[in-house]
Amino acid sequence: MLDEAERMLPFARGEKPTRAAQGRVLGALFFEPSTRTRLSFEAAMARLGGTSLGFAEPGVSSVSKGETLADTVRVASQYVDAIVLRHQHEGAARLASKYSRVPVVNGGDGAGQHPTQTLLDLFTIRREKGPIEKQRVGIVGDLKYGRTVHSLAHALSRFGAEMVFVAPPTLQMPKDALESLREMNARFTTESSLEKVVGGLDVVYVTRIQRERFPDPEEYNKVAGTYRIDAELLAKAKKGTIVLHPLPRVGEIAPEVDVTSHAKYFEQAFYGVPVRMALLSLLMGVEVA
Amino acid sequence: MKELKVTPIRNGTVIDHINPGMALKVLRILKLPKPETRSSITAALNVPSKKGGKKDIVKVEDRELDPREVDKIALIAPKATINIIREYNVAEKHNVRIPQNVTGIVRCGNPNCITNQQEPVAPQFSVAATDPPRLRCHYCDRELQDVAEHIV
Numbered sequence: 001m002l003d004e005a006e007r008m009l010p011f012a013r014g015e016k017p018t019r020a021a022q023g024r025v026l027g028a029l030f031f032e033p034s035t036r037t038r039l040s041f042e043a044a045m046a047r048l049g050g051t052s053l054g055f056a057e058p059g060v061s062s063v064s065k066g067e068t069l070a071d072t073v074r075v076a077s078q079y080v081d082a083i084v085l086r087h088q089h090e091g092a093a094r095l096a097s098k099y100s101r102v103p104v105v106n107g108g109d110g111a112g113q114h115p116t117q118t119l120l121d122l123f124t125i126r127r128e129k130g131p132i133e134k135q136r137v138g139i140v141g142d143l144k145y146g147r148t149v150h151s152l153a154h155a156l157s158r159f160g161a162e163m164v165f166v167a168p169p170t171l172q173m174p175k176d177a178l179e180s181l182r183e184m185n186a187r188f189t190t191e192s193s194l195e196k197v198v199g200g201l202d203v204v205y206v207t208r209i210q211r212e213r214f215p216d217p218e219e220y221n222k223v224a225g226t227y228r229i230d231a232e233l234l235a236k237a238k239k240g241t242i243v244l245h246p247l248p249r250v251g252e253i254a255p256e257v258d259v260t261s262h263a264k265y266f267e268q269a270f271y272g273v274p275v276r277m278a279l280l281s282l283l284m285g286v287e288v289a
Numbered sequence: 290m291k292e293l294k295v296t297p298i299r300n301g302t303v304i305d306h307i308n309p310g311m312a313l314k315v316l317r318i319l320k321l322p323k324p325e326t327r328s329s330i331t332a333a334l335n336v337p338s339k340k341g342g343k344k345d346i347v348k349v350e351d352r353e354l355d356p357r358e359v360d361k362i363a364l365i366a367p368k369a370t371i372n373i374i375r376e377y378n379v380a381e382k383h384n385v386r387i388p389q390n391v392t393g394i395v396r397c398g399n400p401n402c403i404t405n406q407q408e409p410v411a412p413q414f415s416v417a418a419t420d421p422p423r424l425r426c427h428y429c430d431r432e433l434q435d436v437a438e439h440i441v
Contacts, residue, residue: 068408091403091428095410110401112429176432 004278005123012274020288021050027080028054031087037107040272041084070099077101082283103283118151120275124268128242133160140166141207143173150177157186165190168223199236206245206252230254244268301350303372309335311366312345314437318361361394363387365437367420387419395439402429
């Protein structure tokens with residue numbers, strides 16, 4: 001998949017046109033707002049020469065009239081060649097795949113999985129830093145509730161990367177997640193101070209620390225401040241260290257970092273397009289040449 | 290002192306080797322006692338087991354279990370044996386067995402799971418371990434924390 005995404009790069013940038021998916025339609029069913037996932041799926045479909053239809057919030061769909069997801073998917077799958085689904089409930093994509101006559105891509109299911117985000121994270125690391133198994137990846141922020149983090153850690157360990165989980169004790173990786181990583185013989189350590197470990201990292205993967213997780217706003221400010229990525233912190237990092245973030249960021253990375261060579265989060269957002277092109281073309285069986 | 294003995298039943302089912310403390314949950318699965326029933330029900334809790342340790346026993350007169358009930362019992366008492374009694378004799382005896390796929394007899398403990406949202410789908414679990422049983426939701430991937438509490 002990552003190799004295929006690599007091949008999609010010139011098409012994703014618009015440097016090479018393709019009509020490979022002409023006449024094909026992607027159904028984008030977004031029951032929850034999402035900017036990047038939806039835009040990049042639609043961009044991917046457009047770059048492949050196909051079209052997208054769907055909705056960006058359930059208020060405009062028959063869901064607001066009380067239709068089940070099963071029925072929405074049964075109907076939508078009559079009109080399209082593949083479905084991407086974002087839903088607020090865990091397991092929604094798997095349920096949808098049971099009722100759909102076309103392939104369903106999970107575009108995020110509640111606090112569950114977000115597999116295409118993980119694919120594009122892997123792609124970004126490989127593209128920007130080389131072989132994934134040679135990287136020491138620091139995963140920073142809310143590791144307890146973060147949707148993308150567990151899938152990412154799982155995938156990184158499959159590729160043999162070394163991981164450092166950096167979070168305050170209350171937001172550290174859940175025990176069962178660490179246990180399942182141990183069963184996979186993953187290489188990882190946990191740490192609460194980013195400052196202490198940043199010098200040894202090749203990749204700093206930052207996630208949002210959500211304010212609503214903290215009963216005490218003062219506690220939130222303290223924690224959020226500790227994990228803020230700024231020029232001062234990055235002065236301790238290696239020259240080639242890259243900073244990634246699934247976005248949107250809310251103060252986790254200072255704007256001054258944007259202009260440094262460390263900042264790769266906007267490239268990361270772009271890589272969502274070639275990765276999703278690779279996935280969609282494989283799912284729809286279209287040959288991009 | 291007059292001793293109260295558990296009398297043998299003529300027809301019915303004896304569920305033996307129930308994990309200690311689980312007999313009342315077994316009765317709940319069987320939806321017993323029912324107010325209209327005239328048959329006797331006996332539950333023995335925390336009695337010594339010949340195999341060592343303690344066990345619970347449930348005896349239900351005039352009742353044979355359906356396979357769904359047996360599957361449910363397997364989930365809370367994986368070592369249980371089911372003895373079907375006919376005319377005071379053990380007519381059949383078998384061990385309970387946890388099915389490979391547990392469908393429609395347990396609901397997911399995750400309130401945000403899609404199977405808890407009025408979708409037309411039966412909750413489904415894969416069995417990660419059998420004793421004690423560990424179930425993983427086929428839809429949301431979460432492991433069920435308290436199986437006995439989530440039996441439907």
